[in-house]
Amino acid sequence: MSHTSAAARASSPAPSSGSHRFSSVIHRIAEEMNTLDDHGTPADYIPMLADADPRRFGMAVAEPDGTVYGVGDWRQPFSTQSISKVFALALALSLDGGQLWRGVGREPSGNPFNSLVQLEYENGIPRNPFINAGALVVTDRLQALTGDAAxxxxxxxxxxxxxxxxxxVPQVAASEAAFGDRNAALAHFMASYGNITLPVPALLAAYFRQCSIEASCADLALAAGFLARGGVRADGSALLTRSQAKQVNAVMLTCGTYDAAGEFAYRVGLPGKSGVGGGIIAIVPGVCTLCVWSPGLDKRGNSVAGVSALDRFTTLTGLSVF
Amino acid sequence: MSHTSAAARASSPAPSSGSHRFSSVIHRIAEEMNTLDDHGTPADYIPMLADADPRRFGMAVAEPDGTVYGVGDWRQPFSTQSISKVFALALALSLDGGQLWRGVGREPSGNPFNSLVQLEYENGIPRNPFINAGALVVTDRLQALTGDAAxxxxxxxxxxxxxxxxxxVPQVAASEAAFGDRNAALAHFMASYGNITLPVPALLAAYFRQCSIEASCADLALAAGFLARGGVRADGSALLTRSQAKQVNAVMLTCGTYDAAGEFAYRVGLPGKSGVGGGIIAIVPGVCTLCVWSPGLDKRGNSVAGVSALDRFTTLTGLSVF
Amino acid sequence: MSHTSAAARASSPAPSSGSHRFSSVIHRIAEEMNTLDDHGTPADYIPMLADADPRRFGMAVAEPDGTVYGVGDWRQPFSTQSISKVFALALALSLDGGQLWRGVGREPSGNPFNSLVQLEYENGIPRNPFINAGALVVTDRLQALTGDAAxxxxxxxxxxxxxxxxxxVPQVAASEAAFGDRNAALAHFMASYGNITLPVPALLAAYFRQCSIEASCADLALAAGFLARGGVRADGSALLTRSQAKQVNAVMLTCGTYDAAGEFAYRVGLPGKSGVGGGIIAIVPGVCTLCVWSPGLDKRGNSVAGVSALDRFTTLTGLSVF
Amino acid sequence: MSHTSAAARASSPAPSSGSHRFSSVIHRIAEEMNTLDDHGTPADYIPMLADADPRRFGMAVAEPDGTVYGVGDWRQPFSTQSISKVFALALALSLDGGQLWRGVGREPSGNPFNSLVQLEYENGIPRNPFINAGALVVTDRLQALTGDAAxxxxxxxxxxxxxxxxxxVPQVAASEAAFGDRNAALAHFMASYGNITLPVPALLAAYFRQCSIEASCADLALAAGFLARGGVRADGSALLTRSQAKQVNAVMLTCGTYDAAGEFAYRVGLPGKSGVGGGIIAIVPGVCTLCVWSPGLDKRGNSVAGVSALDRFTTLTGLSVF
Structure with a gap:
């Protein structure tokens, strides 16, 4: 395991100031993950993701002071995919102060037949910002506010x-676009209810770009630090109010892991957000942020080793929110 | 406001040993609740509930050591209704060690058209133990294990x-039975999938009895204490393992307030369970349990002043889990 | 093949007055049915039906003058099951003159997930009188009007x-009752909307009795004769008005064969009603009524050889309504 | 009332050879339609349709020999809209001989929440060729076969x-395109299942063009003549086999009038297809074809006076298929 603070990584090596209190626990977890019977299967619709070795595993911890350390492939960039939705949500909330919630709900989807059905029953207002339809609304608003959501x-x-x-990663964005008919269907459908402001092709381009961002466990654990610090950015300024940061955490807990949010809350007990690239971020409010990566997915699209590692983390440390 | 420990209440007055640290905050909240524009409407299908004054309000805090104190109508018994489901779940889990989860899920329902639809898609396995269908499964198992679930x-x-x-309260159970066709439909439907073991009429009788229990905010805050103490009962013995207690809290957070679980997590940020009698219990793990009561409900069946009071509590104390 | 008129059968042999114009065609069809690759599978939830030989086949034609003739097992009694719903519907319409349509629709169900879902969306009003929910409403009304629907x-x-x-056949009714949870669920669910007037257990008893009636192809082809005669009974009196008879035929065509009504209209092109006992009746208005029986069912619950035989009949005779 | 045969209209006046047997009955109907209390409301999303006077009414009868006659506005061109789907279906069937049915079903939709929900349950295969999703599949295939479906x-x-x-009418096609998000959603959604072959924008352009065709009652009654003649065109050649013609009629009867197909079969009892332009065609196999037009629609999108006039026609003539 290596470690370093965010500032250090950006420039030259510097002594870490953090406690590294979870160093031994994540090493233990990494060893346990080697023995998993089934690591799941990488997402197959994006060629660059499909080739990943499902046995790869990385995990990083970022402490509130910016110290970050990890184990395994914790510095390996991977495709953030839906994890990017957390950051898009935070930016949209910080800029529009809550107008966003007129066009997207905050309730779990709970629908194994996925969101298109629900979207029709609910007149084009998606249930939450983390299902695809809701994330499209968030990107639509962020694009309208900034001109460049991604x-x-x-x-x-x-x-x-x-x-x-x-x-x-343009090739990843291009792959998403090539399989983009379902997202196009969602966007046009919401547009038919007046809940999309951009032309659909422009929205999809922004959305696929946003999802194609590549970053490592170290990067994402640090980047999500504001959610463990009550909305405060690395430089001490406020991205979100304390209340907004809690609200983002609440939405992550109830809606962050597709159809398995209840199971994730039950097993892990932390706000978390997964992506089909195999990454998951999780927040221990006031204590640290975690990011784990392993490209093999379960049936619901969550990293098998990722969920398991976080489950072990909260079991070993007693640090779930419950 | 008066206050007392559970032990004291059971016998003779004794000096409270607790901190009463939330005494002033709940007084402030009670005053604020007086000024609510709209207190909602009591449930109308049970005559004994329909007549309640929606402006009544009580709130109690129980600390882990058994101290309890409150404000307003905190000693007024009311109909626990669905709050009883938390206790039935804990008992079933403690007795069967997890077999229960074969017959009921842990995912939020998220279905505004309610559970019958979902139940069909999911082959008679209800989404979670707090929707009516799931609670019927819990009572069915508890009845099978004990012979007297209620x-x-x-x-x-x-x-x-x-x-x-x-x-x-037999009249309340009788009123439920008189309007029990929908619960009978749910039970028969699950029985058609082999997910109910009792004869349906016997199950319904047990279920309606369980829901008819009357208790006060003081009673319920104390009774839910084991969920703030990692599963430990008032007498120091274990009802649940620490892990099980966290799991019950997780299910409460994601599924405890009908279709409004996401909203409750977002606003209040605590595991909570509401009932149509107007009560809500909420858990601050390691810190305290809360119970609030006000009989006026919102459209989703949660107490208007109850949700508002809990929202204020976490805002004023900063004690949400996020 | 033997043949006789209804009157003849009831008392003593008499010269048939009918044309027997379809005699050769049904013989040809019966031979063809012997060569079917797959005769399907009998319904398995009722023991007395499960044991039937799927290769058995009978077909009868009744002409408007009461002549009846057939081929194969055309005089073999079988369980009418859902075919009885046509007669219940006709009786209810004749007695209440259309009040019935307040509680049940006339639209095809079209829902592969079956009627419980739809019933919830449509507030307890079933789509048509031939899905189970709708048939329960019909029996409920007929029972209320007559005291003995079955x-x-x-x-x-x-x-x-x-x-x-x-x-x-009491054993068949008992078998249905033993697997009656789903019908109980439907009945209670509709009762929760006020769309059932009888106590549910009484309704179910009447309904299961009605479905347990045993009759042969000859019996049913004759009994449905009023639908080919504009509502006129065998004795010349009117059971239904001409308009009502047409309406029953219309409902049979659009809703008579479960989820396969469109396919049946496309292939056969006649008003028809099937039952899981393997029987199907079909109406050629003004010309004749047909009843075919073969106990092997397809996935949608319609007799494999029965549908095929009717398909051949309309192809060979050109007698579809289209 | 005026009248003429198709051939005559195309060139110079000629003595009509037809029987005009329904001349008096359609006059009587036209008079009755004047006294309707409520003529409904024109479709409002296409400006050129919204301005129509809902009291306008025309009705034409075409006999198998090509004679056509009518009453009221029977020569007034109107927007065919969904009526064009019948002709697209017939062309696709005639060209591909049934391959079409791999991508679209023949069952009534029966879903008041419209087709998007059902489409998801059924993996992108629309229920029938007359709901929008199914019509998009038909146009997709016809475009692939001919290069110019419209x-x-x-x-x-x-x-x-x-x-x-x-x-x-290019302005009508442009209006449809401007409100085309829902159709775009359907098309992209089916494309995500591989059930659309064209690029979605090209498909939509063809589809909106096809729907924008303007024709009169006289035109449409004549043009649909092949469905009353067993598939034979006006010039005596075969567009469809007799069997195919019957099958198109069957699909019209079970699926031709949106969510009201059961009601239409019950009241009118003829294969029919309506459009939001206010037109309806109906087939009396072997006898005649009818087209009625009145722009005021009921809630389900069918012409109020149109349905009423056809209801009266079958009542007065006894000519329903049942």
Missing amino acids: GQVRDLLRTESGNAAIDF | GQVRDLLRTESGNAAIDF | GQVRDLLRTESGNAAIDF | GQVRDLLRTESGNAAIDF
């Missing part, structure tokens, strides 16, 4: 992680 | 609260 | 067919 | 009616 998300990740190399 | 729940409430006067 | 249906079959031996 | 439909109408002036 760029804003990338820049937030860069600034909070101190890693200026974080960027889009 | 009596077990009542006795748990009595023991943990120290109030031996807690009991069923 | 007896009325049996008596109508007896009178129109001239066969006084037609009767209930 | 042009083929227009040309069929021209040839069969003998009216070379029938054409698209």
